[in-house]
Amino acid sequence: MSRGPRGERITSVGTGPDAGCTVLHVDMDAFYASVALLDRPDLRGTPVVVGGNGTRGVVLSATYEARAYGVRSAMPTSRARRLCPQATFLPPRFDDYARVSAGVMELFRSITPVVEPLSLDEAFLDVSGAVRRLGSPATIAQLLRDRVADEQGITCSVGVAPTKFVAKLASTACKPDGMLVVPRDQVIAFLHPLPVGALWGVGEKTEEALTRLGMRTVGDLAAVPVDTLRRALGPTSGPHLHALAWGHDDRPVVASEPERSTGAEETFARDVDDPAVIHRELLRLSTRTASRLRAAGHAGRTVVLKVRFADFTTITRSKTLRETTDVAQVVYTTARGLYDALGLQRARIRLVGVRVEGLVDADTAPQQLLLDERPAGWRDAERAADRAALRFGADAVRPASLVGEASSTRQPGPHGPSTRTPSNAPSRTPSNAASPAEPAARPPAAPPGHAALDAARGPRTNGRGSSRTGADPRAQRMQIRGAGDS
Amino acid sequence: MRFRVQREVLAEAVAWAARSLPARPPVPVLAGLLVEAGDDGVVLAGFDYEVSARVGVDAEVVEPGRVLVSGRLLADICRSLPQQPVEIATDGAKVVVRCGSARFTLLTLPVDEYPALPVMPTASGSLPGDVFAAAVAQVSLAAGRDDTLPVLTGVRVEIDGEKVVLAATDRYRLAVRELAWTPEEAGLSAVALVPARTLSESARSLQAGEKVVVALATGGTGEGLVGFEGGRRRTTTRLLDGEFPKYQSLLPTSSASVAVVETGPFVDAVKRVSLVAERNTPIRLSFTDGALTLEAGSGEEASASESMDATLEGDDIAIAFNPQYLLDGLQAIDAPYAQLSFTTSTKPAVVTGRATADTEPTGDYRYLLMPVRLSGA
Secondary structure, X not given: OOOOHHHHHOEEOOOXXXXXXXXXXXXXXXXXXXXXXXHOHHHOOOOEEEEOOOOOOEEEEEOHHHHOOOOXXXXXXXXXXXXXXXXXXXXXXXXXXXXXXXXXXXXXHHHXXXXXXXXXXXXXXXXXXOHHHHOOHHHHHHXXXXXXXXHHOOOEEEEEEOOXXXXXXXHHHOOOOOXXXXXXXXXXXXXXXXXXXXXXXXXHHHHHHHHHOOOXXXXXXXXXXXXXXXXXXXXXXXXXXXXXXXXXXOOOOOOOOOOOEEEXXXXXXXXXXXXXXXXXXXXXXXXXXXXXXXXXXXXXXXXXXXXXXXXXXXXXXXXXXXXXXXXXXXXXXXXXXXXXXXXXXXXXXXXXXXXXXXXXXOOOOOEEOOOOOOXXXXXXXXXXXXXXXXHHOOOOEEEXXXXXXXXHHXXXXXXXXXXXXXXXXXXXXOOOOOOOOOOOOOOOOOOOOOEEEOHHHOOOOOOOOOOOOOOOHHHHHHHHHHHHHO | OEEXXXXXXXXXXXXXXXXOOOOOOOOHHHHEEEEEEEOOEEEEEEEOOOEEEEEEEOOEEEEOEEEEEEHHHHHHHHHHOOOXXXXXXXXXXXXXXXXXXXXXXXXXXXHHHOOOOOOOOOOOEEEOHHHHHHHHHHHHOOOOOOOOOHHHHEEEEEEEXXXXXXXXXXXXXXXXXXXXXXXOOOOOEEEEEEEHXXXXXXXXXXXXXXXXXXXXXXXXOOOOEEEEEEOOEEEEEEOOOOOOOOOHHHOOOOOOEEEEEEHHHHHHHHHHHHHHOOOOOOEEEEEEOEEEEEEEEOOOOOEEEEEEEXXXXXXXXXXXXXXXXXXXXXXXXXXXXXXXXEOOOOOOEEEEEEOOOOOOOEEEEEEEEOOEEOOOO
16 A cells, blocks of 8 residues: 555545455556557656547547546547547557556466456456465455556556455446455445446446436435336346345356457458458458467367448357368468358448457367378468568568558558558457457467568558557567567 | 059159258249159159259059159158058149048149259269269268368269279378279270269169169360269269369378278277267377277376287387278278278378288278377377
């Protein structure tokens, strides 16, 4: 409780002991923006917005200085520009986020094995097993905050409570860079003044309904007999909310499995109906996905294609291969096959995504060899490209069909500089959100294959608009250093 | 149209002709089964633009005619009819099926809209039905089932005079069978790629016949077509386009070690040991002189091992395979002893059959199997 100007925020409701408050909810403060500031210390203390730039870009994260102007996550970037024209707008760099996130999650796991990541920047921890070793939950929470700040250079907020639900509310209440302990006997005092919308499972609609019935705070809801709630909200949600309102939440913190899938997706700046463009995008996404797989030492058997149409209808199609793969060519061929099998007649497409599931350790998994396998196949070519990417930048080697596309889309122009907006922009989840613990130590996006050695467009001439690797030599160093860590 | 026919004869013929009917026909008439009564009895035919099937049955034709009815329904009805003669007759725009006291009235489909069945090409040659069926079964098991590589879903049929070579591969294994046949004209030479599924179905359904006539029409105008005729059954299928991989170079010319194992016990042991091999995990074989050890599974999971007699000439070898692919090969050789030739543990192994432990392998069937590379190898 000794650090930071916001030390006074580190409070606890009441004075009771924190024994029994073994659930920690840790939430990074303005995660993407904070990570962006690691590279741009000159921007500290100024409004910074991380988000997509295209016509459909949305804000992924904003510093608290920018939030003061009303900038919020998921708002269109164009709106953020109007609200806060003096802010610095930075493109997202998912590889950096994944790297920092992996470091943070690893730190969590060094404290307790029971870590349940919710996304790249959020996790529940059950520290009941660490109390004897490291001290009370509040002490552990403080230790954790200090170590995140020291090791990763970003701040986080921690809620400490007996249940997940209360811990999450507590971390929200103490943001940014704070800590809040809610002892068991203070849970109700903490909960009841909150608006009903704070309860998990209460969205806009439910909140409206509850307000209409005169329930504005959690306390109001708690005072209503459960039967009445059941009639008003239905047989499941009524009793559920009633239990939450009294602080009952018996969901345990579940240590997450190692990641089960890796993928990438892309929202087009404008809806696309040209199959050639879709194919090229699938190749790019497959390339990115495969290099992430290889960087993590994974291989998977199931390739999943995701297509979102202009009307937001979303479909997924998957195909399970006979053998696991970490080869972009195989992922691409499969994804393209799935896409072609949809038989779309110039349907307007908003987003495509490629994901590989059923991951196993690539090195220990037996590999069925092919009769016509050449001594040096695609896999070797792509691995060579990985190595080239380490030395010369992520775009050093890539499929020839992506070269022209890259040059036309990476250079910011006057109008809609990019046909690409950051992956998954609307949902504020990076493309590998399903796998927050991905140890993306190595820079992915090392495209494969029958590559055009694209030396002229190496990192040094690459436009700043690139969302993958900037021209910043510092970024290069960081990636190479990261690779050494893996 | 009006005819009487034996119930079994009808049911069998309808079932066979209806098997090529598409589940979701692109045009409604293709769901129909063509029934033609004439001087030579009754002919039943089905077609889905890819495969056509045509079968003749003996029947007592009272009034000739031609009608199109729902094939699926007719097949279901014929399968369920009591053991009594069946009478089929048109009644206006309907067809009435009578058998004993059962009576069915079916709607007809517009027969004029039914496409013309492909004409059976000129016969290329013939061979006994059971030989043909066995050879096709040995080869088609290695064909790919994945439509992303259409060429590999076919069996390559190469005709060279009195010799036919069948080959199929899914890139994991390759099966090659040579057999003799009787060509219509000496010096006939042709290559065709026949869809493996239709080929094996056709061969199976014609195996009872003393003679199967193969009729190949490649090149020239239009698409390639192959027809098979045995007894009064006749089926045609469109050939696949594309070039089958040049597999000859894959067949190893030399080997570092040759093992001989009694096939039956080997198959049983592979089946037993691979019970613990979860999906996509291999069975591991270690050959030393006098013994073969089979292992599967790992220390963390269930595991199994078994030893059996084997003779080995050459270097000891440890190699791993997909258990099902290995079983496919061992069962396909159809011989009391299996010979396995190895080069290295990452190069293809060749499975052939031997009549006894000491005789030279029968050279007409070869099953080439790619191993599984274990971690760290």
